[in-house]
Structure formats: C-alpha cells, structure tokens
Amino acid sequence: MMSATLKQRLANGQSVLMVNPNHVSSSLAEKLTRAGADSIFVDCEHGAAGFEQLQQMAKAARFGGGYTIVRPQSQDRSTITRCLNCGVDGVMVPLVHTAENAREVVRTIRYACPDDYDEKLIIVMIESTQAVENLDEILAVEGIDVFFVGPGDLSQSMGYSPRVAPGARRPQPVVELVDQTLGRIRRAGKFAGTLVVKEDVAHLVEAGAQLLYYHADPFVNDGVNVMRCLSASPVTRQSSVAV
Numbered sequence: 001m002m003s004a005t006l007k008q009r010l011a012n013g014q015s016v017l018m019v020n021p022n023h024v025s026s027s028l029a030e031k032l033t034r035a036g037a038d039s040i041f042v043d044c045e046h047g048a049a050g051f052e053q054l055q056q057m058a059k060a061a062r063f064g065g066g067y068t069i070v071r072p073q074s075q076d077r078s079t080i081t082r083c084l085n086c087g088v089d090g091v092m093v094p095l096v097h098t099a100e101n102a103r104e105v106v107r108t109i110r111y112a113c114p115d116d117y118d119e120k121l122i123i124v125m126i127e128s129t130q131a132v133e134n135l136d137e138i139l140a141v142e143g144i145d146v147f148f149v150g151p152g153d154l155s156q157s158m159g160y161s162p163r164v165a166p167g168a169r170r171p172q173p174v175v176e177l178v179d180q181t182l183g184r185i186r187r188a189g190k191f192a193g194t195l196v197v198k199e200d201v202a203h204l205v206e207a208g209a210q211l212l213y214y215h216a217d218p219f220v221n222d223g224v225n226v227m228r229c230l231s232a233s234p235v236t237r238q239s240s241v242a243v
Helices: 002-011 026-034 051-063 077-085 099-112 129-133 135-139 151-157 172-187 201-207 217-231 234-242
Strands: 016-020 039-043 067-071 090-093 121-126 146-149 191-195 209-215
Touching (some): 039 051, 051 067, 077 099, 099 135, 129 151, 146 209, 172 201
C-alpha cells in the first residue's frame, strides 16, 4: 500500500513532503502529486472539504502517484472513521495534549481499520504548551508514526498570534520551542514533522523534522509576483510588441 511507502521513506531517513492545496480541488491534488509532492494534505479542521470531496481528492492524489493525509475536524471517533473510509492513507489528529489523548487516537484508528491499521500513517499534533509539558508521556504511546509540532497553535498557546506575515519569522521563543521539541522527538527515536516555508526548511530538517508540511499558496504567490515583475518591465513590453 502507498502509505507503507511513506513509512518506509521515514524509516530510511528520507524527508516526506506533504502539500496542502488550500483549495477543494481534485485536479490540483493530482497536479501536486504529479509534480513531486509525496502527499497532499486535506485540512478538514480549518478547510472547506467535506467527506465526498475528501474522497475525490484522495482518488486524484493516488491517480497522480501520491498519497493523502487528512486532518479531521476533531478527535471524535465517528469523524476519524468516516475520514479513513474516504480512502485516505493517514490521519493527522489535532490537539493531542496528553498521553491519554494519544492512546485514544490509537484505539480509534484500530477500531476504524481493524484489517489495515498498519498500512495507515498515524500522526498526532503537538501544538500546545500542555502537550510539550507532557511530551515524554505522549512519545511513549505505542502505535503512533509521527509526532507533528504545530507552530501556529503552539504560538497561540504561548500568547502570540498564530499568523506570520510573508517573509517574517515567528517570535523567537516560539522558534526555540519548536526546535527543542523536534529535537526531543528525534532523541526519543521517533519521527518528527512540522510546518515549513522555503526560508526555514533547511534549518528545520537539521533540527529533526522529516515530515515537511507546506502550503501550495506560496507557489501561486511566487508565480504571480514573477508575472508582475515581468509585466512592469519596459524591456518585456517592447519584446511583446516585437513578437
């Protein structure tokens, strides 16, 4: 199964690129995996995709040669089960603050996938100061593949805005806590992941992140900015007329 390939990449020490299309679009899901994304990420916690659309995007990503990871709306058993029944290759469960939360995630997915549990990539999100405080106990829970440090909600739990302006950095205390948490995960012999942008991806890989979560919108913005620069160039306008 394809999710086993993701697990194998992690086990081999390779990075796994997971891209959020940021739009409910099967064709974009397929294009992203054809372009080299290992997996698409469908965010049902904050995004607009419903179960039927999730199913369609998962099929499209598979057609493009990739995988699908979903973030369900909650830790609710029926919600996670329905997401898995849509054909996704793994789940990234939000707001896992305690070891008991983590154990319940494992119980839920074992219940939802009694015959193919081992083929699913199970990710829990470490995204609060409470989760960081309880990290050693959470890391000891068996059955979880990746521990994902969510910098946005972690920022908010530390009293900062979860948003970052393009080109800016998060407050230094958040940056340091993310780095420290990634290091703790890796030293425990577990796989770590986090959100990246192109300016900090090398640093975060060095800090221990293997599952790299990226948004598709920066690609679009970069392309638009290039076109704006070209359209503003007198040389380009003269060349266009000549053609």
